[in-house]
Amino acid sequence: MLNIYIYDGSYHGLLTSCFDAWKDKDIYSIRTKEENKDVNLLEKVVYIETDNEKAERIIKWVGKEACYEVQRKLYRVFLTEHPERGMYIFRYLKLLNQLGRNVENHLYNDDVRNINKLSRMHASETHRLYGFVRFEVIGNNILYARIEPDFNQLEVIAPYFADRYNGHLWIIHDLTRNMAAIFNGSQYIITEYNGNMLDNESKTEISFQKMWVEYLDALTIKERLNLDLQKQKVPLKTRKHLTEFMFKSKN
Amino acid sequence: MPNNDLLRKLNILGAAAKYDASCASSGVERRGSSKQGAMGNSVACGICHSFTQDGRCVSLLKVLQSNDCVYDCKYCVNRRTNDVERATFMPREIAMLTYEFYRRNYIEGLFLSSAVILSPDNTMEIMYETLRLLRQEFCFYGYIHVKAIPGADPLLIERAGRLADRMSVNIELPSEASLTRLAPQKKKRSIFSSMRYISGRIEEDKSGKFLLRDNLPAPLGETMPTSYGTGSSNKRTFVPGGQSTQLIIGATDDTDHDILTLTENLYNKMQLKRVYYSAYVPAVKDPSLPSLAEPPLLREHRLYQADWLLRFYGFRSSELLNERNPNLNLKYDPKCDWAVRNLDLFPVEVNKADYDTLLRVPGIGTISARKIVSARKVGSLGFEELKKMGVVLKRAQYFITCRGKMMPHIKFDPKFIDANLSLDKRAIPIFSNYEQLSLLDYINGGDSLC
């Protein structure tokens, strides 16, 4: 039999699955309901009920056995929403159990590589968003930004922007996932969100956008023009919500 | 509410600032403040916010306070005798623009420079007022880089420096002879004495011996940042992000050897954080200037590579260049060039060589070297393992052995190596960006910077 563990899509749910499946030799996959489309006859499905205590035990154990960095890495892998993330994390935990802290030196082991690669991809998108989230000032001094990242990022960028714009109001809207982080000046929540906030932009807002766009033009050294390099640094698919690339087509 | 005049000024004074290569927002880690109305923080590794069409990173709002210069430096578009449109920002205009751009997350902060308005003192005072407004009235906690105008009263420089994260004095021309010829009003003495003053004050500040020389209040009022400077317990009052400078490449006949020796001294004796290189763009015509068809970008790139070797790879400038060999090889990068000239030190055994030796292997950067040192603790490494770990062997393969063997089909022979390295297209780059040491390059584990 091939055992498939189904969890509720939360990180704690995934870790509960790892906990419950720990001794299972026939484990085949750990998935969310949505990811579990067609089941064949050889597969046996186990539904997991999320247990925060079990999940927290694993997280603590990872911190003790390895370090905070590894905790973060595994969480980032979860946030990539990669279809194999469940088993990647499961196998990494097994390896951690077997090798202890040394696991981090096994850089050419496939399980370690998968975790490192996905968490690195996630982290680099996070870092890019720090610089490339674009707010527009709407309504009564609310900062509103739209993003469509490859991975789930709201959880990790919200604390950063909360610190940066402490005391200000902002909304970061993930259009891909219909989610938003909403900050009231001191605390943020992450919630489902479908609103459209950008119906009419004020004159002031548009004039600042225009200044930004013209400023970047002025800053370009024409003798060094290098659109390939620009494309390499800001790939086309990431330009959709960047004022400097969309302003002209919009106005 | 912005208006057309502001837009005009931004266009002129943004364009006038474009030849300054530095746009980095790095070196200071500072949390946001909970003080009413405050805004901003700073991240030590720096953050890129956009890239202009020339592929350069934009991190800061880089503008001049004014381009209305009383000096007449021959290479500069803003020189007195050049016929360009002039503009001067009011301090409040820059403070407001910075605030509004920052709020929309266009930028990490401000890089403020200026032409010499009436005198160095006068200029420095106006720039100080801009920073004061920004820090005190706008309660801005983001990054500020300010230019010190050579020859300005040290007290004025100091006041600005207490509000800024980084300060710089541009040397621009690498030798005294070039200065006299092309920038007659600039004196080497005043440039270096300003630099020395700044680095002296930074040292005092670091060792806790910094005494205020006037009674001005602390820049951010009573909430003087909890972690102003790198490291949380490390309170710093004077340019916590250190000092930098810029050299123009190709406007004079100074050699790479001259330039790199100067650079090395600046790092070692003046504790500079960064030296920037700016390929000379022939924007002005003058009989004393070379008529270049295009800016020497490849040379600029090689200098940045050599600069990295000095700062992060333990090289000395004398190992890379000397009187008889005064210019960097344009054919391949300076580390390759050094390795080919020192083949007796190679090949090195990946499983044995220490970290510093690994760093000297072409194609192996800090990330790969660290990976190797870490992975060989748990098993011996062959070429397969290296590849799996993401160590790029393209250039390294000529200079290493694994378990005593060279890679198959690779000959350890100077002619073979030279011929193959010269074939490597990537050695002639589409200029990667050295202005901002980007965290991405670290995270991605790429060795693009080696």
Ligand code: SF4
């Ligand atoms: S001092 Fe010289 S380099 Fe600076 S703006 Fe004036 S003319 Fe240009």
